Amino acid sequence: MPVPEQGSATLVMSVYAKHRGRSASARNPGPSLKRRTALLSLVAGLAPLGQPAPAYGVPFPRLRGVALGDCLLARSHRPDSDFGVVARGWGANIVRLSVHPGLWRARPSEMIAAIRSAVSAALAEGLSVILDWHVIGWPGGAFERPDPSWGLPGDLYDSDPALASAFWSHMASLYGDRQDVLFELWNEPVDLRRGEDEPSFGADWDRLRPVWISLLGSVRTRASNSVLVSGGSWAADLTGVRQNPIRDDRVGYAWHVYPGTGDGHPERWSVLLDDLDRSAPVFVTEWGFGGGQHHLRGTAGGFGSAFAAGFLEERRLNWTAWCWQPEWDPSLIEADWRTPTPYGEFVLGLLRRKRDC
Numbered sequence: 001m002p003v004p005e006q007g008s009a010t011l012v013m014s015v016y017a018k019h020r021g022r023s024a025s026a027r028n029p030g031p032s033l034k035r036r037t038a039l040l041s042l043v044a045g046l047a048p049l050g051q052p053a054p055a056y057g058v059p060f061p062r063l064r065g066v067a068l069g070d071c072l073l074a075r076s077h078r079p080d081s082d083f084g085v086v087a088r089g090w091g092a093n094i095v096r097l098s099v100h101p102g103l104w105r106a107r108p109s110e111m112i113a114a115i116r117s118a119v120s121a122a123l124a125e126g127l128s129v130i131l132d133w134h135v136i137g138w139p140g141g142a143f144e145r146p147d148p149s150w151g152l153p154g155d156l157y158d159s160d161p162a163l164a165s166a167f168w169s170h171m172a173s174l175y176g177d178r179q180d181v182l183f184e185l186w187n188e189p190v191d192l193r194r195g196e197d198e199p200s201f202g203a204d205w206d207r208l209r210p211v212w213i214s215l216l217g218s219v220r221t222r223a224s225n226s227v228l229v230s231g232g233s234w235a236a237d238l239t240g241v242r243q244n245p246i247r248d249d250r251v252g253y254a255w256h257v258y259p260g261t262g263d264g265h266p267e268r269w270s271v272l273l274d275d276l277d278r279s280a281p282v283f284v285t286e287w288g289f290g291g292g293q294h295h296l297r298g299t300a301g302g303f304g305s306a307f308a309a310g311f312l313e314e315r316r317l318n319w320t321a322w323c324w325q326p327e328w329d330p331s332l333i334e335a336d337w338r339t340p341t342p343y344g345e346f347v348l349g350l351l352r353r354k355r356d357c
Contacts, residue, residue, distance in 0.1 A: 061093060062316060062317075062318050063093060063094045063128060063283070063318040063319075063320075064092065064093060064094065064318065064319055064320075064350070064351060065086065065090075065092030065093055065094035065095050065096070065127070065128075065319075065320045065321075065351075066086060066090065066092055066095060066096070066320055066321050066322075066323070066324040066332060066347070067095070067096035067097075067098070067132075067285070067286065067320045067321065067322045067323050067324065068082070068086075068095055068096065068097055068098075068118070068323070068324050068325060069097075069098055069323050069324075069325045069328050070097075070098045070099060070100050070103065070134060071097050071098065071099060071111065071114040071115045071117075071118045072099075072103055072107065072110055072111050072114040073100065073103060073152075074098070074323075074325045074327075074328060075114065075118060075325075078337075080117070080121035080124075082121075082324075082337070083095065083118075083121045083122050083124070083125045083127060084125050085338070086125075086127070086324060087125040087126060087127050088125070090347075090348055090351050090352075091348075091351040091352045092127065092351055093126075093127060093128060094127055094128040094129065094130065094318075094320060095122050095127050095128075095129055095130070095320065095324075096129075096130040096132055096184070096285055096286075096320040096322075097115070097118050097119065097122070097129060097130065097131055097132065098132040098134040098187070099111060099115065099131065099132065099133060099134055099167070100134045100135075100156050100157065101133065101134070101135050101155065101156070101157065101158035101159075101160070101163055101164070101167070102152065102153035102154070102155040102156035102157065102158050103152075103153065103156065104163070104167055105153075105155065105158065105163060106153050112170075115131070115171075115174075116174075119131070119175070119181065123178070123180065123181075128180040128181070128182065129180065129181045129182065130181075130182045130183075130184050130228070130283075130285060130320065131171055131175070131181060131182070131183055131184065132184040132187055132285065133164055133167060133168070133184065133185060133186055133187060134157070134187045135157050135158065135159050135164065135186055135187050135188070136157040136159075136187060136188045136190060136234075137157055137158075137159035137188075137189070137190060137192065138159055138189060138190065138191045138192065139159055139161045139164075139186070139189065139208070139211045140159065140160070140161055140211075141159060141191070141192070141193075142159070142192040142193065143155075143157045143158055143159040143192075144156075144157040144190075144192075145157070161211060161214070161215065164185070164186065164215055164218075165214070165215055165218040166218075168183060168185065168215055168218040168219050169218045169219075169221070169222065171183060171219075172218065172219045172221070172222035172223035172225070173222050173223075175223070175225065176222050176223030176224070176225065177223075178225070179224075179225065179226070181225055182225060182226045182227070182228060183219060183225050183226070183227045183228065184227075184228040184230075184254055184285055185212060185215045185216070185219075185227060185228065185229050186211075186212070186215070186229070186230060187230075187235065188230070188234045188235045188256065189204065189208055189230060189231070189232050189234075189235065190232065190233060190234050191204065191232065202239045202240030202243075203232075203240070204231055204232025204233065204237060204240070205231050205232065205237075205238075205239065205240035205241050205244070206240060206244070207232075208229075208230075208231065208232060209244065209246065212229040212246060213246060216229075216246070216248065216251070220248075224250060225250065226250040226251075226252060227248070227250060227251050227252070228251075228252050228253065228254040228283055228285065229246065229251060229252075229253060229254065230253065230254040230255070230256070231253070231255075233272075234256055234261075235254055235255060235256040235285075235286070236255070236256050236257060236261045236262070236272055237272050238253060238255055238272060238273055238274050238276045238282070239271070239272060239274045240274075241253060241274070241276050241280070242274055242275065242276045242278075242279055242280070245279075245280055251280075252280065252281035252282065252283050252318075253276055253280060253281070253282050253283070254282075254283055254284075254285045255272075255273065255282050255283070255284050255285070255317075256284070256285065256286040256287065257269060257284060257286075257287045257307060257311070258286075258287065258288065258289065258295050258296055258298070258303075259289050259295065259296060259297055259298030259302070259303040260294060260295025260296070260297075261295070264298070264302075264303065266306050266307070266310055266311075269307070269310075269311065273311070277315050277317060281318065282315075282317050282318070283317070283318040283319065283320075284311070284312065284317050284318070284319035284320070285319070285320050286320070286321075286322040287307065287312075287319060287321060287322065288321050288322045288323070288330040288332075288343060288347075289302075289303045289304055289330055289343055290329075290330045290341065290342065290343040291329030291330035291331070292329055293329060296329055296330050300342065300343070300345075300346040304343070304346050308346075308350060312350070321347045330343050331343070331344070332344035332347055332348075
């Protein structure tokens with residue numbers, strides 16, 4: 001059911017108080033408390049709409065980390081120690097864990113077990129978690145089909161809103177008491193009937209907003225977790241959101257940027273961001289460079305430096321880099337699951353230099 005829209009967003013100090021009470025149970029109490037207060041960098045940016053960026057100047061760490069891919073598909077037979085490597089070796093304070101709709105439908109028991117295991121291991125290392133519904137497609141419309149050679153369900157990226165609603169209702173029941181678990185409602189909305197790389201400049205948001213409000217209702221009936229929603233064009237186009245945001249104190253906005261986004265021009269990235277970060281929290285839940293596909297082809301000296309300096313750092317955006325998995329492009333690590341790729345070295349440098357900021 002639709003969630004009633006709330007008034008202007010405010011700083012939610014109860015998050016910090018909640019984590020203070022739990023810190024003693026963490027594996028490493030001191031670092032755990034420090035990392036978990038990083039969640040405040042999301043909610044601290046939720047200043048009353050229309051006010052400029054001063055709300056971002058709070059003395060708490062920002063959320064910065066890596067995506068690890070699908071809990072079942074990408075992490076089969078991987079040990080929990082991976083999360084220690086990400087937290088202590090790489091300096092991340094958050095991870096993004098994905099769930100493909102088709103796998104959720106086909107293997108629900110296995111997926112629930114994989115989610116529980118991964119989330120538990122991440123939280124034990126003091127990491128906050130984003131749970132991502134990894135759909136690629138338009139709500140109720142066409143969705144991406146995986147390459148048949150992958151041997152995966154044809155509905156891997158299923159864009160059925162009812163399936164998404166059922167999933168988020170279940171996640172809310174599992175993690176509704178965890179303010180260090182964020183919900184990313186929909187990975188990449190894209191209208192496949194239109195040219196795939198053509199932004200809508202606001203038109204997509206007008207169509208997506210009521211869908212996100214409905215899905216948000218599936219969460220809010222059970223939980224108050226922070227929730228991330230996105231614009232259209234592969235989650236790259238946030239135009240229109242600033243003028244008509246979702247009125248909920250714990251809603252932020254996901255943004256995806258790769259070398260092919262906006263034809264690789266920083267000024268076009270600015271157009272797509274539309275200064276939304278001045279009035280609401282923006283979380284870059286996917287970015288990266290160096291993969292084999294055309295839209296991923298970029299370098300540290302080109303795309304990486306321009307995007308990191310001009311957006312991640314200058315605008316103090318929260319982010320998770322894609323992907324800490326050796327077989328998923330662009331990959332942060334080599335086949336040994338430890339050695340950083342050249343792209344991984346770039347991200348590792350960002351995390352280590354900024355871990356105390």
